[in-house]
Amino acid sequence: MADGKTKKRIEELVKLLNYYNYMYYVENNPVVTDYEYDTLYKELAGLEREHPQYRRADSPTLKVGGEPLKKFAAVRHMVPMLSIDNTYSKEELLDFDARVKKITETDEKNIEYAVELKYDGVAVALIYEGGNFLRGVTRGDGWQGDDITENLKTVKTLPLFIPYKKPLEVRGEIYMRKDIFMRINGEKKKSGETPFANPRNATAGSLKLLDPKTVAKRNLQLFAYQGIAENGAATHWEMLEFLKKTSFPVNPHRKLVKNIEEAIDYCVQWQSKRADLPYNIDGMVIKVNSLALREKSGATSKSVRWAVAYKFPAEQAETTLKEVRVQVGRTGTLTPVAILEPVEVSGTTVSRATLHNFDEIKRLGVKTGDRVFIEKGGEIIPKIIKPVPEKRTGNEKDIPVPHECPVCGGSIVKDDEGVALRCLNVRCPAQVKERITHFTSRDAMDIEGLGEKWVDIFVDKKMLSDYGDIYTNITYEKLMDLERMAETSSRNLVEAIEKSKDRPLANLVFALGIRHIGIHASEILAEKFGSIKELGEADEETLSSINEIGPVMAKSIADFFRNEENIRVIRKLKDAGVKTEQGRAEAAKSDKFAGLTFVITGTLSGYTRDELASLIKKQGGRVAGSVSGNTDYLICGADPGSKLDKAKELNVKILSESDFNTL
Template sequence: MSGRDLEKVKKEIVELREKIRYHDYKYYVENMPEISDQAYDALYKRLKELEEKYPQFITPDSPTQRIGGKPLEGFQTVKHKVPMLSMDNTYSEDEIKDFDRRVRKLLPKEEVHYVVELKIDGVSVSLIYENGIFVQGATRGDGYQGDDVTQNLRTIRSIPLKLHSVEGKVPPVLEVRGEVYMPRKKFEELNKERKKNGEPLFANPRNATAGSLKLLDPNLVAKRGLDIFVWGLGYYEGIGFKKHHQVLEYFKKVGFKVNPHYKFCKSINEVIKYCQVWNEKKDFLDYAIDGMVIKVDDLEQQKRLGATTKAPRWLIAYKFPAERTETILKDIVVQVGRTGTLTPVAVVDPVFVSGTIVSRASLHNEDQIKRLDVRIGDHVLIEKAGEIIPQVVGVLKEKRTGKEKKFKMPDKCPVCGEKVVRELGEVAVRCINPLCPAQLKNSIKHFASRDAMDIEGLGEALIDQLVDNKLVQDYADLYYLKFEQLIRLERMGPKSVENLLRAISESKDRPLSRVIYALGIRYVGVHIAEVLAERFNSIDELAKASFAQLNIIPEIGPTIAESVVSFFSLPRTREVIGKLKKAGVNLVRKEEKVSDVLKGLTFVVTGTLKGYTRKEIEDTIKRYGGRVASSVSRLTNYLIVGENPGSKLDKARQLGVKTITEEEFNKMIGKEG
């Protein structure tokens, strides 16, 4: 075929893509189709035929490239350039007014307007576009890093793979945030199909959405009928806005689906009225909402209001009044957490509350039991705190028969039998026995969790066996486990044991911040652990820090400072730290970036590597200044190919992306052997 003929083919392909993108937008975003399904299918079929015949013209943003071929090998972790912070919640009109007063106090004598949006009950995601092309999508995760679910998000037809230009321009980088959800109709169809196949049903659309995004096969995700509404900006370059409502209008212009029910409000009373309207109308929507989001409209004001470590000060979520359901309290059991706190839990007749079946509900503490005067056998009211944690909120005393029994908190730990204490000024009753099996199991579970040491294969059932068989006395003992000890345990074959020991060994090299979080210091979450790791060079330095040294660190404060000092003052802590050190666990801060030799380069990895786990190769690329992507595109510089490569290798060849071996990568960073 002559060059002229090839140009004609290329031109037809480009025109077909533009037509399909236009009709996708009209159908999936605006819900206003202009052509029949048959006409659309004909366009799509013609494009697919041409791309199969002329693969050199395939691009990642083509409508035919939404769904990949083979299942993914796993999810990589990506860091958000701008943290995806959570939102503070309000549950009453008075609290909305309090929010308004706080905003106006920080912006004295300024006019403040709000934008109110529906709070979609789904999964928050980040979408990154480079020069108008969708290159990466990630879940919110812990707010600072999440899972790279690009391939799964590509299957959502309302997410544009290529943005429309505005005045002939697209931004060089644009990160938008949105909420992926499953429409009620699709949710009902999915559960009907699962019931037919004998599979467990999803409790609610949000759970179904989260489960769908975690599927490794994008072809399965494509069948789930997921949708999205975008609601905010992350990192961006080359564009500017003054108001949030202008951002939403811009999103619509470039091809995103924005929920149409947002409202610009000039006063807080107008905000409250709009929230009331949707509390009445929420059940008539084809998707679930669990409240409203109230945002300061002016972006300069947003900037000046700033944020706490957890949430922006310029927005707040108003949660609709929780659904309350009556049931019978059959018993009260006491659970022991990893810090020794005894928590009373109500065992109730199973009942459907806010989308899930509830058979247990929190009673919080002894004071709450007395306040409610709750008794075993009572008819009680259950609601979900923040739509997540079931709790007992009321007692129907008029239904008492006289057979109900009062409950008394135990004076001994229900697990180890040691005496419990209640410190002055605290509502919590605690077991102070450091060898309590319940505390030990929960502390090991925390230590091995994904945000901590991330020990794959160390689940709850195995932890129970390790503790019950006295193979571990603390989490440091994990690093001293032997093959012959583990092979005797239930459901532990040679392969499982080898995999577990390998995972334990690999965890020795986790960053200092993860180790600090893994220790289980009270009040020290993922973010505070990162703050401490930035300030102190090692666990030893942190252990020697005084209350005064800790208290002056921004974001720490007296409560956390006291908790850290108290933790490291315990002889038991010093003993465990010594064992971790002896086992070779990293207890010092390592410089993240050792060189800029890979700066500006984007890598994708496929197959099994000899010298690196997947996490290790990702960390190495980042330490040398490079960027890791989950899928091959024209923006990929190198594909590192290991043994048994997947479909990424075919894609790289198709796009002309350079492939390198593990050895060639090592040479690039100056690593011998």
């Protein structure tokens, strides 16, 4: 393709993809299929790779994250990011209204307010110049924050390019949806890492990461709630409408009210509705709508006088701590769990709470039998906030710190971070069960029918002492000897076990249960090493030189393969016929189609489009979404669309499915 054409095509694709993103993420109204989006996206990424000089600052490919940073630079805010005072009652809100009237010396009987949700996330300032997203900064101390521009570029709802060319500063909140939070914590737990306490911590933690590619995977979102610009807006409401038109995500749950009483009503409404939102809010924000009045009301050194937050009362309850059970995880971590007298907190019955670790128990000074306050805030699992010592009867008992593993009696140590206790016995039945359950789970070997319940039984009956035994010790005959096993389920389980021997290498790497190694890291390792043998032979230095594999992960992998016990179990897997290297499909890679661009149209008979595309890619070719001067071949199935006409027009070679197969 001629250079001018390439540049134009890149512009076209960027514009189109940004529009699709906007419709998808901001308007919640997708206008193309994922397949169409992906093919266009791949075409753009390919063109940018070949012609980096034409890469645009507003390209959606930037959303996957740029190069890692060494550290964040400190930046001074042009307009200080002052905080907002909190209120907790109707009376305090009435006081706020009276104060605003007094300071601004207004004659109005009523002040108009804008009422918005108060997000439980991280506040940021976004600077735009000439329509481009220039810089994004954290609040910091209100006067100076961290430049986290590269991380913010990965936020899908944050526009990199806007139609407004004059200087604009947008204030907003970066947040994480509850479902994403659950998913990330699930992954963290699986790879033996400490989960985030709540979505806000997860958001803050993600924004502090130095590798934008990792940030991109956290799926952070933005709500814009303030604009600073000389655009003629007279009210905050107009400013919000302007931001919305300028393609910023502005939350639809907001209200313009005539007076403080209406504002209070709206706040109370959301108190009961907030659980239905897909993200956390911890209150409402009430802002003076007139920008002129705002100017008049001014600020103290710490907070603005024209806005106030109404915080929802924390969802707390009092109950009795019946006992503390110690759970032993896959990597041996001992976690104390509080068993509570069941109690209702904001609509759900709570009977367990987390105590994190034994230092936390000491810090709280809580005893078994205590009356305790529990809170269900942004956290998904409720926590104990404090005991009520005044209500003690003298029958409460200290919670002992274990000196040995409560399950196997083996010795325990404090882990690397000096907080959690860990059982060192690799044969510890609790750990064995957790490891086997992990091995059989969906992202691992995906052995359906071998869940927690059966793993418990098999380990207790000594049929399994590690996951290597699965392939030799679980036979149809043995299963039929068990009381509760039916014929069909026995047969199905044996089949599922047999089938799992061919799982892709990445899933096997994950299944091994190496500490800190999640499914994503496993994919990287599988691709890099191609076999368990090669992976096991790699030293720490080699491992940590791989992109996205940090020193902690590298050490963990090396430690794993230094352990005789682990080597023995891996040998069992190999001997049983579990595939420990990448299949032939990968080995068949060639560069037959290198430099060639294919476009696929119509309905194929022998392949799905994805299969055909991946076949072409394996041979080094490229698959584009639409026909252009850059296309070498159009593969044409039944009922082709306009792509065929375009190809004819551009003299692109046209192949039928069988032509392609011969090729």
